[in-house]
Amino acid sequence: MYFHKxxxxxxxxxxxxxxxxxxxxGYSEAMVGRYLTKSKPNFELLTRIVKSYPDIDLNKLFKEKYSNTVQEEPAIYTKESIAIINNIEKELQALKDKIDPV
Structure with missing residues (x-):
């Protein structure tokens, strides 16, 4: 979504x-209308907006997406992957047992 939107x-x-x-x-209504439809903002406009509306997040307005979160694909494990994980867990437990036998 574009800045003006x-x-x-x-x-x-x-x-x-x-x-x-x-x-x-302190801008004309027509000028505000232009900035809210498609004109690119200038530094003066941004300064005035931030002074008048301190809760506005310019970073959010300039970013292409609203979210800062990373959308990850859900993990899909094959039987082979699960077998490898189980083997690693067994090896890890064997190492722990060598270090600190019960």
């Missing part, structure tokens, strides 16, 4: 319209 979503979730945003950051 995420920014618009942020303001929509806060229940703010373009006029309210414009009044808060």
């Amino acid at each position: 995420k920014l618009k979503e942020y303001f929509t979730n806060k229940g703010l319209n373009n006029r309210q945003i414009a009044n808060e950051i």
